[in-house]
Amino acid sequence: xxxTPKTLITGASSGIGAVYADRLAKRGHDLVLxxxxxxxxxxxxxxxxxxTAVSIEVIAADLTNEADLVAxxxxxxxxxxxxxxxxxxxxSGAGNxxxxxxxxxxxxxxxxVTAVTRLANAVAGRFxxxxxxTIINIASVxxxxxxxxxxxxxATKAFVLFLSQGLQAELGPRGVRVQAVLxxxxxxxxxxxxGADMNNLPPMMKVDDLVDAALSGLDQGELITIPPLSxxxxxxxxxxxxxAMLPDFAGTKPAPRYTV
Ligand code: NAP
Numbered sequence: 257x258x259x260t261p262k263t264l265i266t267g268a269s270s271g272i273g274a275v276y277a278d279r280l281a282k283r284g285h286d287l288v289l290x291x292x293x294x295x296x297x298x299x300x301x302x303x304x305x306x307x308t309a310v311s312i313e314v315i316a317a318d319l320t321n322e323a324d325l326v327a328x329x330x331x332x333x334x335x336x337x338x339x340x341x342x343x344x345x346x347x348s349g350a351g352n353x354x355x356x357x358x359x360x361x362x363x364x365x366x367x368x369v370t371a372v373t374r375l376a377n378a379v380a381g382r383f384x385x386x387x388x389x390t391i392i393n394i395a396s397v398x399x400x401x402x403x404x405x406x407x408x409x410x411a412t413k414a415f416v417l418f419l420s421q422g423l424q425a426e427l428g429p430r431g432v433r434v435q436a437v438l439x440x441x442x443x444x445x446x447x448x449x450x451g452a453d454m455n456n457l458p459p460m461m462k463v464d465d466l467v468d469a470a471l472s473g474l475d476q477g478e479l480i481t482i483p484p485l486s487x488x489x490x491x492x493x494x495x496x497x498x499x500a501m502l503p504d505f506a507g508t509k510p511a512p513r514y515t516v
Contacts, residue, residue, distance in 0.1 A: 259337070261284070261286070262286040263287055264290065264331065266328070266342065267345030268297060268344070270445050271444030272442065272467060277304060281304040285310060285340070286311045287313070288315060289312060289315070290315045298314055301314050315331060319345055319375075320371065328378075329375065339389050343392065346368045348447075350452075364412060368412035372416055384431070388431050390433040390435070391420075391433070393420045394439070396438055397438045420435070420479075436479070436481070438482045438483075441458045441461065443463050461483065465483070469483035470483060
């Protein structure tokens with residue numbers, strides 16, 4: 257007997273999340289769509305249901321709101337049909353750390369870090385027990401590039417990458433797939449929402465191309481997918497350089513340069 261796959265997507269009301277919803281519905285997944293804009297989610301659900309006949313639930317939730325986050329966690333824990341989580345909802349910041357509003361910083365960390373972590377945690381136990389399940393975390397190349405002057409946003413995305421790699425190490429051997437997707441600049445609403453100068457935007461990837469590449473990476477079994485990176489040996493070399501330091505981290509004495 258084959259069961260219909262069911263996927264919960266956060267941030268499904270626009271941009272990358274909405275394209276995941278489209279592509280996964282067309283792959284025959286039942287969906288649970290999460291975001292704040294319920295009217296928009298209902299519209300997307302009706303369209304995709306008409307096109308594909310998959311069943312689609314909508315949960316209106318502000319993932320920076322504790323009660324809403326708890327409700328989405330409960331859905332992930334209790335709905336045993338959900339076999340994939342697309343941890344996509346996120347926002348960007350305006351940069352300029354010295355001038356940043358502390359409440360805005362907290363909100364960004366709450367959405368990009370706390371919600372992502374808690375939603376992954378909500379499925380991890382069940383997926384590990386079952387020996388299957390997929391978690392897709394949307395990070396960003398900004399998490400690899402402190403030079404871009406987006407310190408808080410980049411730090412949240414570095415967190416998502418690290419979390420994904422940590423979960424790969426912990427849950428991979430138990431049958432759970434964890435993919436981190438690192439988009440570069442992509443044509444979505446995130447730019448307008450973050451207050452970016454709309455007349456001064458960088459060249460960007462089309463959002464359909466980004467999600468199709470990310471799903472291709474998933475199909476190929478990639479753990480880290482960086483859609484615009486043409487030579488993956490560069491990523492492998494980066495990981496090898498990091499791993500080469502690990503034996504030294506077990507040292508119990510300061511390195512010679514610190515001994516006087
Ligand atoms: P987007 O079009 O602005 O979509 C963001 C999604 O997150 C929307 O569905 C939004 O829906 C939802 N969301 C925002 N705040 C929320 C909250 N408090 N609670 C629940 N949902 C919330 O941007 P996008 O580019 O598709 O972003 C998706 C992910 O890709 C983000 O994690 C982003 O950091 C990452 N990313 C984007 C780019 C890029 O250049 N576009 C590059 C790298 C990484 P509602 O407003 O309806 O809540």
